[in-house]
Amino acid sequence: MKKKLLLLYFFFTASILFAQKTEYEIKSNIQYYDSATNKNDNYINQRCVLDIYYPKNKKGFATILWFHGGGLSGGHMEIPEALKNKGFAIVGINYRLSPKVKAAKCIEDSAAAVAWAFNNIADYGGDPELIFVSGHSAGGYLTSMIGLDKKWLQKEGIDANKIAGLIPFSGQCITHFEIRKENGIQNTQATIDNYAPIYHVRSDAPPILLITGDREMEMLGRYEENAYMARMMKLVGHKQTKLFELDGYGHGMTEPGFPLLLNEVNRIIKQREK
Numbered sequence: 669m670k671k672k673l674l675l676l677y678f679f680f681t682a683s684i685l686f687a688q689k690t691e692y693e694i695k696s697n698i699q700y701y702d703s704a705t706n707k708n709d710n711y712i713n714q715r716c717v718l719d720i721y722y723p724k725n726k727k728g729f730a731t732i733l734w735f736h737g738g739g740l741s742g743g744h745m746e747i748p749e750a751l752k753n754k755g756f757a758i759v760g761i762n763y764r765l766s767p768k769v770k771a772a773k774c775i776e777d778s779a780a781a782v783a784w785a786f787n788n789i790a791d792y793g794g795d796p797e798l799i800f801v802s803g804h805s806a807g808g809y810l811t812s813m814i815g816l817d818k819k820w821l822q823k824e825g826i827d828a829n830k831i832a833g834l835i836p837f838s839g840q841c842i843t844h845f846e847i848r849k850e851n852g853i854q855n856t857q858a859t860i861d862n863y864a865p866i867y868h869v870r871s872d873a874p875p876i877l878l879i880t881g882d883r884e885m886e887m888l889g890r891y892e893e894n895a896y897m898a899r900m901m902k903l904v905g906h907k908q909t910k911l912f913e914l915d916g917y918g919h920g921m922t923e924p925g926f927p928l929l930l931n932e933v934n935r936i937i938k939q940r941e942k
Contacts, residue, residue, distance in 0.1 A: 691724045692753065700761075700784035715764050716777055718784070720792065721747045722757035727793045730832070730933055731757040733785055735803030735810045740774045740846040741766045743806065750926035756933065757794050759785060763810070771846045772863070775820055778810040782831070783824035798940075800833045800933050804922050806846075808839020812865035812897075816873055833936050834876040835929050838886065838919055841866045841893040855888060866897045871905035877932045878911045879925045885918035 697717045699706050706713040723729055732751060736743040745760035752758065763777035786796050803811045814820045815834040821827065843859040853859055860867055878898055883891035891913055901909040912928055914921045 690726060690753075690755065692721055693724045694719060694721045694747070698784075700781045711764060711768060712777075715762055716780070717745070717762050718781055719745060719747055719760045720757060721752060721759075722792045722794065723755060724793075726755065728795045728798075729756055729793060730798035730800060730937060731759060731785060731789050731794045732929070732933065733759045733761060733782060733799065733801045733803075735761050735763070735778060735801075735807030737803070737805030737807050738765070740771045740806045740809075740844060748922065748926060750923065751930070754930060757789065757792060766846050766850070771844060771850060774806070775810060775813050775863075776823075779814045779820035779824050779826075782814060782821060783826045786826050786830065797830070798832050798937065799830070800835060800936075801831055802835040802837065802929055803839070804837040804925075805839065805919065806844070808836030809844050809865065810839075811836040812839050812841065812876075813863070813868075815876070816865050816868035816870065817862075818868075829872060829874060831874045832940075833932060834874050835932055836876075836878060837922055837925050837929075838880050838890055839865070839878075839894075840890070841897040845888075858889075866893070866900060869897070869900045869904050869906070871907075873901070873906055875908035875932075875936060876901065876906070876910075877928065878909070879921070879928055880911075880913055881917040881919055881921035882915050883913060885916075887919045890919065 696719045699717055701712055701716050736746055745762040747758045747760040761781045763774045785799050789796055801811045811834055815828055815831055818828045843861050843864040845855050847863045848859055878894040880891045880894050898909050898911040914924050
C-alpha cells in the first residue's frame with residue numbers, strides 16, 4: 669500500500685513539475701498594419717498595436733485574441749490575468765477610438781489585428797487553425813461584427829469562417845450605441861442595420877458562445893439582445909450557438925466569464941481532435 673502511495677505521489681509531483689516547465693514570453697506594442705500604413709497615419713502608428721503573451725517552448729498552441737471594452741471611445745489593450753499560464757497565446761489589441769475616428773474604423777482595425785494573427789501566429793509557435801476571438805463590451809461587439817459580417821476580414825484576405833470560435837462578453841448585438849450616437853439616435857432607440865451583428869446571422873459561422881451579466885443588472889437590454897441573437901442564429905440553422913447569463917453579475921462580468929471562455933476553447937480543441 670505504501671509503495672502504491674509513493675508511486676502516486678511521484679507521478680503527481682512529476683506532473684506538477686512538468687506543467688510548471690512551460691515558460692511564457694510577452695512581446696509588446698507590435699504594429700499590426702503594414703509599415704506604409706503606419707508611416708502615412710500617425711494615429712494608426714500610435715494606436716494600432718497589440719501585445720502577445722505566448723508559451724516559449726511549446727508548438728501548435730491555440731491563441732485567444734482579446735478586444736478591450738470602453739464603448740468604442742475609450743479603453744486600452746489588456747492581457748487578462750485569468751487567461752495567463754493556461755497553455756495558450758493571449759493577444760491584447762488596441763484599436764482607434766471614436767470620436768477621433770468614425771466608430772466603423774474600430775471594426776476595420778479589429779479585422780486587421782485578426783488578420784495579423786492568422787498571418788503571424790505560426791512564427792511564435794501557434795496554430796493558425798486555432799485562433800479564437802473574444803472581448804468584453806465594445807470588444808464583444810467587435811468580436812461578433814468581424815466574425816459574422818465576412819466583408820471586414822475579406823478586405824484582409826482572410827475567411828472569417830477560419831476563426832475557431834467567437835466568445836463575446838456582453839457585446840451589443842444591435843447597432844452599437846456609439847454608431848447610433850454618430851447618427852443622432854438615442855441609446856434607448858433600438859436600431860438594427862449593417863452595423864448590427866444580428867443583421868449578419870448565418871448558419872455557417874464559427875461556433876459562438878454569448879456571455880452576459882444578469883438581465884436585471886446589465887446595461888440597457890444587453891442580455892435580451894444576446895438572447896435574440898442566440899435565437900436567430902438557431903433559426904437560420906447554426907448548430908453551435910450557446911448563451912450564458914451570469915446571475916448576480918452586472919456589465920463588468922469578465923471574471924466569472926473567463927472560465928467559460930477557457931472551457932469553450934478546450935471544448936473546440938477536443939472536438940477538432942476527434
